Amino acid sequence: MFDMIATIFWLIIKASWLMLPAYIANPTAVVFGGGTPIDLGKKWKDGRRIFGDGKTFRGLLGGTVCGVILGFIQMKFNSLHLLGNFTIMSIITLSFGALLGDMTKSFFKRRLGYERGAKFPLVDQLDFVVGAWILTYAFDPVWFRNNFIADPWIMLTVILFTPLLHRLTNIVGYYARLKKEPW
Numbered sequence: 001m002f003d004m005i006a007t008i009f010w011l012i013i014k015a016s017w018l019m020l021p022a023y024i025a026n027p028t029a030v031v032f033g034g035g036t037p038i039d040l041g042k043k044w045k046d047g048r049r050i051f052g053d054g055k056t057f058r059g060l061l062g063g064t065v066c067g068v069i070l071g072f073i074q075m076k077f078n079s080l081h082l083l084g085n086f087t088i089m090s091i092i093t094l095s096f097g098a099l100l101g102d103m104t105k106s107f108f109k110r111r112l113g114y115e116r117g118a119k120f121p122l123v124d125q126l127d128f129v130v131g132a133w134i135l136t137y138a139f140d141p142v143w144f145r146n147n148f149i150a151d152p153w154i155m156l157t158v159i160l161f162t163p164l165l166h167r168l169t170n171i172v173g174y175y176a177r178l179k180k181e182p183w
Ligand code: CTP
Pocket: 029, 030, 031, 032, 033, 034, 051, 052, 053, 054, 055, 056, 057, 058, 059, 060, 099, 102, 103, 105, 106, 109, 115, 116, 117, 118, 179, 183
């Protein structure tokens, strides 16, 4: 029993460490967001916005830069060989990919007729994981294989733990008046 708890605990620590640049990119995009929307206010063929006012250049840049800065700090721990060694490419693709995933989600949300900020359970919570993983696999396949594919338990932990963490941070963001909705 204790062994199992210790294993799960360790999995959560390692999964969070590996995902940290992506995890930080999302909320810092909220903090730095605002100003010109990425779709420049333009509409898609269906008459709805391409991404909507919730996806801005400042958010995209601010979130990516924060994720990369944190990744650089994490790289200082590479020599510990405990939690996986980051590459410069991996920290960029994890941060930027997270926000690309979030943007892709907004695109589909608008196509489905959801207004900006509308709740989209599970998709809202895993969009950035999928984005971070796909971009990282595309640009740093060796790193992605060594750190994620090689340990499917880590991937499963990320998938199960992220929605929980996401809920928590968004509730905090909501009460800190950074977000309009607590999700
Ligand atoms: N944000 C931003 N730029 C991004 C991502 C987020 O400016 N690339 C900011 C916006 O102010 C946004 C807030 O962070 O309103 C919350 O992000 P999110 O929940 O992803 O967007 P929503 O407003 O909920 O819009 P959507 O319905 O498109 O998800």
